[in-house]
Amino acid sequence: MTGPDEPAALHATDLGFRYRARGDRALRDCGFTVPRGRITALVGRNGAGKSTLLHLAGGLLNPTHGRIRVLGSAPGTAAARTRVALLTQDRPLYPRFTVADTLRMGGKLNPSWDRSVAERVVREGDIAPTARVGELSPGRRTRVALALALGKRPDLLLLDEPLADLDPVVRAEIMATLMAEAAEREVSIVMSSHVLPDLEQTCDWVLLLRAGRVELSEDADALREGHTLLTGHVDEEPALREHTVVRRRTHGRQLTALVRPRGPVGGDWHVERPGLEEILLGHLQEGAAAENGEAA
Template sequence: MTGPDAPAALSATGLGFRYRTRGGWALRDCEFTVPGGRITALVGRNGAGKSTLLHLAGGLLRADSGELCVLGTAPGTSEARARVALLAQDKPLYPRFTVADTLRMGQKLNSAWDQAAAEQPVREGDIPLHARVGELSSGQRTRVALGLALGKRPELLLLDEPMADLDPVARAGIMAGLMAEAAERGMSIVLSSHVLPELEETCDWVLVLRDGRVELSEDAEAVRESHAVLTGHADQADVLAGQHTVVQRRTAGRQTTALIRQRGPLRGDWHVERPRLEDILIGYLQAGDPGHPAPAERTEAAA
């Protein structure tokens, strides 16, 4: 179901999860809504809670506090399992099975199985159906695991760093196929990845985690339009915090560079640039860390 009355792909209220063996909270007090029909970039540094959130949504873990809903229902229920597919980072597959055996298993476990959709990423990678999974490269195993997920014809596809072991050409081809699926069928996709430039080109919603808490959950274009990188005299810096949300700021000598979320008209003499989504996300992930330059300074240095 798509459209304005469709349930959110993911929604959380007070969500928390604790790894007792590690003695800490992986997620805590998370509140967000991801609309249906979107391709969502799930962004965070290592240990921010991205994999934990995807495993909760896929029904592999249970929350310790709060509530998480997938497509309007509880994760792990029979209804959710039929509508949600998770491609985990470790891509668990039976090494002794052939590719054909693996897809046949998927067919037996899923009543709405689509064999053509399952075989597409496999055939595009020129992987023989008679090949044993244990003899495939890591990139080829990724294609087989993705075929299992797509053959299920899910309404919500959860991808945890799915293409880290694929070359850029293969990643681009798979992402193009996923975008076509989302557009044609209204499938929701939540994609965790560290490759921020690729996310900027493919995702229309961003969900940012920092230290187990939600920093952003918003339309990607709205994020771009509401943020600015300012450069000006350091004497003006203190005025910013009273008017706008200062995501990240660095002062060098008499000059200040700040990434802000603009909350109204700017006062003062500032040079203003509209940052890329990548720069905004990096700014949120680095906020509060000592020694990191502001996004605009990184870009100038790279140029």
């Protein structure tokens, strides 16, 4: 088990990044802490800064201002490189290599290489060691890339939309592999994904970005307990003024509101406890409405 004095998986202070070629700011004034031993959902709309954040954490980019630490170390340093693995969207692999060649390369590049783990991940996908990487299906290429990442025996695994183009069956198989690794070795995982249903049962921490800023960094169970879904007559809306309304919608005279209550909610409401997917959608939709100049 990780102790209370161990450094966080990710910690950022006033973190910002600007792409100089384009001139736009991908991240600004980000401060957050992701505890160790968590499976974290990194959520946000396209352009929110998710990939930029993961590339900063993986040492592929350097902050424009502020700082970020991974397991207490600066990304890209020797201390971080041996303990952190990053799997990006493009799954960088050599297409002419066989699967066996790819795993041998992993062993040569990583001093903590665990051949048995890498081979098990490949074997569970029914992938022939003699198959060329470039001839594999997207799902099997993802599994080979994941074998490289897990064979490194990282303490922190960063995943940038690795499952986006996979069918539900393959996605479920790879998620099961990740869950088993997290449970057996207490690997901290930060996973960017647009597939919100996948996150409901797997992630226990949420990091939500909106327009380059951190809007949420919270325990998933605390998020569920801290939100309420209310349905009632529009005349009851004044009762919500003392609370944080994340998202409200009206259908005729019926009002539905996702709320973070600051105490008892007065009025005649039908009350439900929303799931994580509904909470995340509410925050993302509220963000989209604000960016478009609509009322939340």
